[in-house]
Amino acid sequence: LFLQQWYKLSRNDMCYLLGLTDMKWCHYTNPQHVQEPLGDPAVSLLVWVLAHYPETVFLPSFPTAAEVYPLYERLAEQGAQRSRGHGRDRPYLGRTMFSLLLGREIGSASRWLSETQPATIAPTVARLLLVLKTLLQNQGVAGLDEWVEQAQLEAQARGLSLHDKMTSWFRGDGEQKVSNPRPPVRRKPGTRKKPKKATPDAADDPTPAAE
Known part of the structure; x- marks a missing residue:
C-alpha cells in the first residue's frame, strides 16, 4: 500500500x-x-x-490535458488553414471539441485546463491523452484528421452527429428528434373531452424540478 x-x-x-x-x-x-x-x-x-x-518504474507517465492541448490547438489551426476552400466537412476544433474527441462532454476540457484547480482525469482518458499526444507528435495534422474522422464514425454508430451543437456523448447532439409520436385519440361520436383539473403554475409550485 x-x-x-x-x-x-x-x-x-x-x-x-x-x-x-x-x-x-x-x-x-x-x-x-x-x-x-x-x-x-x-x-x-x-x-x-x-x-x-x-x-x-516501467509504467508510462501520463500527460495532463494542459500538456497536450497546445499541440492539439496548433495542429487544429494548421488543419483549418489547409481545409479552407476545399469544402471539407470539418467541425471547429476548439476546446469543446477537445472534450468530445476524448469521449467526454463539452465542459470537461475547461475543468481539466483550470489553472487554479484542474479536475482529476479518469484513468481511461489519461491513457487516451497519452496515445493522442503520441499520435499528434508522430503524424501531425494527418493524425488529428484521422482521429476526428474516427470520432465522427463513433458518433454515427450512436445515432449522433459530431458537430458544433453536440454537447455530450450521452445526452444527444443538439438536434431535434421526434421518436414514437403519439397517434391522435379517437373518441366516440357525442362524447366530449373532460376538462383537466386546475393545477398551479410551475412558478407557484414549491417542488423543484428534477435535473
Whole structure:
C-alpha cells in the first residue's frame, strides 16, 4: 500500500506493475496479512527495487490535458488553414471539441485546463491523452484528421452527429428528434373531452424540478 500511495497508482496499475491477479492483490493487502512476508519472494524483491529506485518504474507517465492541448490547438489551426476552400466537412476544433474527441462532454476540457484547480482525469482518458499526444507528435495534422474522422464514425454508430451543437456523448447532439409520436385519440361520436383539473403554475409550485 505504501508503494501505491507513493506513486499514486490505482489498484489495476499496481496489479500490472507487480504482475498480480486482483485476488492475489487483495490477499497481500488484507489487514490480516500485511505484517507477513509476501508469499512470492519475486514480488517482494520487485516491491523493494521499485520503492528504492524510482527510475526502475516501467509504467508510462501520463500527460495532463494542459500538456497536450497546445499541440492539439496548433495542429487544429494548421488543419483549418489547409481545409479552407476545399469544402471539407470539418467541425471547429476548439476546446469543446477537445472534450468530445476524448469521449467526454463539452465542459470537461475547461475543468481539466483550470489553472487554479484542474479536475482529476479518469484513468481511461489519461491513457487516451497519452496515445493522442503520441499520435499528434508522430503524424501531425494527418493524425488529428484521422482521429476526428474516427470520432465522427463513433458518433454515427450512436445515432449522433459530431458537430458544433453536440454537447455530450450521452445526452444527444443538439438536434431535434421526434421518436414514437403519439397517434391522435379517437373518441366516440357525442362524447366530449373532460376538462383537466386546475393545477398551479410551475412558478407557484414549491417542488423543484428534477435535473
